[in-house]
Amino acid sequence: MKLPTNVLNIDLARRQYRVEDRADLFQYYIGGTGVAINLLRENCPKGADPLGPDNPIIFAVGPLVGLYPLASKTVAMFKSPLTGNLGESHAGGRSAVSIRLAGYGAIMIRGASESPLYLSIKDTGVEFKDASGIWGIVSSVTTGRVVRELETGAGTRTIMRIGGAGENLVRYAMVTTETYRHFGRLGLGAVFGSKKLKAIAICGEMGLEVESRKEYRKAYDDIYHRAVESPLMRKYHDIGTSANIMPLNLLKGLPTRNLTSVSSPDAINISGEHLAEEYLGRRVSCAHCPVACIHIAGLREPYENEPYFYKTTMIAYDYELLYSLGSMLGVFDEKGLLRLIDSVELWGLDAMSTGVVLAWATEAMEKGLITEAETLGLNLKWGDSDTYSKAVEQIVKQRNEFYANIARGVEYASKIYGGEDFALAFGGNEMPGYHTGPVTHVGFLTGARHSHLDAAGYSIDQAALKDKLPDPKEAAARLLKEEVWRQILSSLVVCFFARNIYDRDTILKTLETAGHKVAPERFDRLGLEILREKNQFKLEHGFNPNALRIPKRILEIDSPHGKVQESYLKEAVEEFYRLLASE
Ligand code: SF4
Numbered sequence: 001m002k003l004p005t006n007v008l009n010i011d012l013a014r015r016q017y018r019v020e021d022r023a024d025l026f027q028y029y030i031g032g033t034g035v036a037i038n039l040l041r042e043n044c045p046k047g048a049d050p051l052g053p054d055n056p057i058i059f060a061v062g063p064l065v066g067l068y069p070l071a072s073k074t075v076a077m078f079k080s081p082l083t084g085n086l087g088e089s090h091a092g093g094r095s096a097v098s099i100r101l102a103g104y105g106a107i108m109i110r111g112a113s114e115s116p117l118y119l120s121i122k123d124t125g126v127e128f129k130d131a132s133g134i135w136g137i138v139s140s141v142t143t144g145r146v147v148r149e150l151e152t153g154a155g156t157r158t159i160m161r162i163g164g165a166g167e168n169l170v171r172y173a174m175v176t177t178e179t180y181r182h183f184g185r186l187g188l189g190a191v192f193g194s195k196k197l198k199a200i201a202i203c204g205e206m207g208l209e210v211e212s213r214k215e216y217r218k219a220y221d222d223i224y225h226r227a228v229e230s231p232l233m234r235k236y237h238d239i240g241t242s243a244n245i246m247p248l249n250l251l252k253g254l255p256t257r258n259l260t261s262v263s264s265p266d267a268i269n270i271s272g273e274h275l276a277e278e279y280l281g282r283r284v285s286c287a288h289c290p291v292a293c294i295h296i297a298g299l300r301e302p303y304e305n306e307p308y309f310y311k312t313t314m315i316a317y318d319y320e321l322l323y324s325l326g327s328m329l330g331v332f333d334e335k336g337l338l339r340l341i342d343s344v345e346l347w348g349l350d351a352m353s354t355g356v357v358l359a360w361a362t363e364a365m366e367k368g369l370i371t372e373a374e375t376l377g378l379n380l381k382w383g384d385s386d387t388y389s390k391a392v393e394q395i396v397k398q399r400n401e402f403y404a405n406i407a408r409g410v411e412y413a414s415k416i417y418g419g420e421d422f423a424l425a426f427g428g429n430e431m432p433g434y435h436t437g438p439v440t441h442v443g444f445l446t447g448a449r450h451s452h453l454d455a456a457g458y459s460i461d462q463a464a465l466k467d468k469l470p471d472p473k474e475a476a477a478r479l480l481k482e483e484v485w486r487q488i489l490s491s492l493v494v495c496f497f498a499r500n501i502y503d504r505d506t507i508l509k510t511l512e513t514a515g516h517k518v519a520p521e522r523f524d525r526l527g528l529e530i531l532r533e534k535n536q537f538k539l540e541h542g543f544n545p546n547a548l549r550i551p552k553r554i555l556e557i558d559s560p561h562g563k564v565q566e567s568y569l570k571e572a573v574e575e576f577y578r579l580l581a582s583e
Helices: 023-029 032-043 095-101 140-150 188-194 213-229 231-238 241-251 272-278 319-324 334-347 351-366 385-397 401-406 410-417 438-446 457-464 472-492 504-513 520-540 566-582
Strands: 006-011 016-021 057-060 074-079 086-091 106-110 117-122 125-130 156-161 175-177 181-183 197-204 280-284 294-303 306-317
Touching: 023 032, 032 057, 032 074, 032 106, 032 472, 032 520, 057 188, 074 095, 074 188, 086 175, 086 188, 086 520, 095 156, 095 197, 106 197, 140 156, 140 175, 140 197, 140 334, 175 188, 188 197, 213 504, 231 241, 241 272, 241 319, 272 280, 272 294, 272 319, 272 334, 280 306, 294 334, 306 319, 306 334, 319 334, 319 351, 334 351, 334 385, 351 385, 351 410, 385 401, 401 410, 438 457, 438 472, 438 566, 457 472, 472 504, 472 520, 472 566, 504 520, 520 566
Parallel strands: 006 106, 117 197
Antiparallel strands: 006 016, 057 074, 057 106, 074 086, 086 181, 117 125, 156 175, 156 197, 175 181, 280 294, 294 306
């Protein structure tokens, strides 16, 4: 079995490319996150402007891709234009399989083009194609359709693309792939835009061979059966992550109206159960995944001037979208919410950052920090999804200074207009949808991406409701252990939903059948090494853990564990970084 060790190195300025075998990196770091952070450190100079040509974009996959179920994520790494340090975002769809079947373990894109272009990548090489005709198409969905028409042919194909938000350098613009999957967080879309890169089409046609079919089949069947028989996976299939809305609402841990509240009697309207019963049109899956957790609502509405003539819009939803554009904005009318999700999707924005920015702007307006002079006449009010949709368009178009400022994120905007106490960002990244207790917030503060996916602190808070809350030192140790383990999963590019299936022994076995034997003692140190590399990149690019801002709002509102204490957060954060440096 040939491991995916080739790195396709593309220079947009010179319109050249070369392929380099980096078996050294892949042998040691496996793939995904481990390889990407090393390529990023090698190629992104200190002080690089995130929106300048020196910021490389790296996509990396792993040795299980194309062979095993639930191992189809692509890790993107770059310097984030939102936080100014580590940008890391994962997406599924067909992206990872396409990259591997095109013969690559990683793709690195450097430099910037003077004119709009898109890339067509195959095992035969790279074509630099003029995108002047599609630059300016604001919808990431339409862009995908046009590129699909242009890039015909056999093979497994992925099309990554940006909408208007990426072109206009909104710092939390996303990259869409396969319409319903996204590199959502930390502004990869803006980095594409800064390089005049509208889209990347990757088509893979190669086959994969394994050394022992018998061993491979056995390992495959084991994972497959555990995936389809697991009750947890059943939950992801039936309702998806949006099944979390009602439990969090009941616990009083669902951030609502910019976290001025933690529950709402109207939450049922935006619950996964209600959406599945009334709107679910289809479920889709990433490549090589039997779970199909991606839920797509069919919103049937009449045309404006044709009351008996209906259009159906297919809109993907999950927990984080329902939180950020729903409860966080007080939007509990599900049709309005689906329309708002659709507009954020079309413009190509990260939904979580957009929702948190709009929630801050709404409260800032209530408090008189901003007025309709700033919002160009929009009166932002909780629950008013139509006005929020208009504000989304304004963020993308940035017609005045206010919208240009909020297009840089809530951390930046609140420094200009005030309202930092209720600007819900951690390390510069807008807050995920959990106010379950102190541990989730420690996780947002310390996670390499300041994301709920770094270490899932919310699950420690929730488990502690039946037991007792860990003290700050123990909380830090448990978060670090989980984040270290997740470096292994994301180097394998395994979906985090399968974290209970891919245990240590299963991973070592599958790696062996895939032709990648790893010494167990080295495997056990690898996650920590990778996390340290990521932290080192952050420090080199200006991150200061001692300067982390704790938004006052999270201390003011009761969580399921009562008021979150600032002293708890500070002690746990200090301990986390002490352990990271010393373990
Ligand atoms: S569980 Fe969902 S996100 Fe994970 S690989 Fe399957 S379809 Fe994709």
